[in-house]
Amino acid sequence: MAKLTKKQKDAQSKIDKNKLYSLEEASALVKEITNVKFDASIDLAVRLGVDPRKANQMVRGVVTLPHGTGKDVKVLALVTPDKEAEATEAGADFVGLDEYLEKIKGGWTDVDVIITMPSVMGKLGPLGRILGPRGLMPNPKTGTVTMDVAKAVSDVKAGKIDFKVDKTGIVHAAIGKASFSADKIAGNARELIDTLVKMKPSASKGVYMRSIYLSSTMSPSIQLDPKAVQ
Numbered sequence: 001m002a003k004l005t006k007k008q009k010d011a012q013s014k015i016d017k018n019k020l021y022s023l024e025e026a027s028a029l030v031k032e033i034t035n036v037k038f039d040a041s042i043d044l045a046v047r048l049g050v051d052p053r054k055a056n057q058m059v060r061g062v063v064t065l066p067h068g069t070g071k072d073v074k075v076l077a078l079v080t081p082d083k084e085a086e087a088t089e090a091g092a093d094f095v096g097l098d099e100y101l102e103k104i105k106g107g108w109t110d111v112d113v114i115i116t117m118p119s120v121m122g123k124l125g126p127l128g129r130i131l132g133p134r135g136l137m138p139n140p141k142t143g144t145v146t147m148d149v150a151k152a153v154s155d156v157k158a159g160k161i162d163f164k165v166d167k168t169g170i171v172h173a174a175i176g177k178a179s180f181s182a183d184k185i186a187g188n189a190r191e192l193i194d195t196l197v198k199m200k201p202s203a204s205k206g207v208y209m210r211s212i213y214l215s216s217t218m219s220p221s222i223q224l225d226p227k228a229v230q
Helices: 004-015 023-031 081-091 100-105 120-134 148-157 182-198
Strands: 040-046 060-062 075-078 095-097 115-116 162-163 172-175 209-216 221-222
Touching: 023 100, 023 182, 023 209, 023 221, 040 182, 060 182, 075 081, 075 100, 075 120, 075 148, 081 095, 095 100, 100 120, 115 120, 115 148, 148 162, 162 172, 172 182, 182 209
Parallel strands: 075 095, 075 115
Antiparallel strands: 040 172, 040 209, 060 162, 209 221
């Protein structure tokens, strides 16, 4: 095991491993223990009492973070010519169709989100092996396949993120930046947690919110009290 640096030891010494923190306490502490030279991402990991292998216990959805993500999200709008102006005015970074499909076939995936229309999805099917592993394939469930292209682009730019429980029952999401105030970190975290609570599958039995951890890039994680944030 690699030895901890002085900064890592200092960060760990500030966390009481036997304590379950409130969201407000954790949001302030995560800023205090973040000691990197860049604006680190703030991440939330929520372990749910679900079995993702069962379709009736899959938890997947979208949430608009009230304070944004702090990230300049690059959006590609794959749309027909009649929708190009709408997508551009809404703030899409790249707008077009066939030329971008060709670029993607060549391996280009320098975007964070792809938004498209139902009529275009047929053309995207063959690109699934490129887009799927990168989490870029548009999906109606996340609002990235829609006729209201302008709203979809605006929502993503404003802080809309999609989430999905992984095979171990954990939802991971970046909810902001270390430069955010503690109040903004807490506000974004609470919005995601509240959304997850509302999405509890009826087939999920027992404790739903098993554990919640808040961390930043390269920082140790802080365990929250699940009962205190529901």
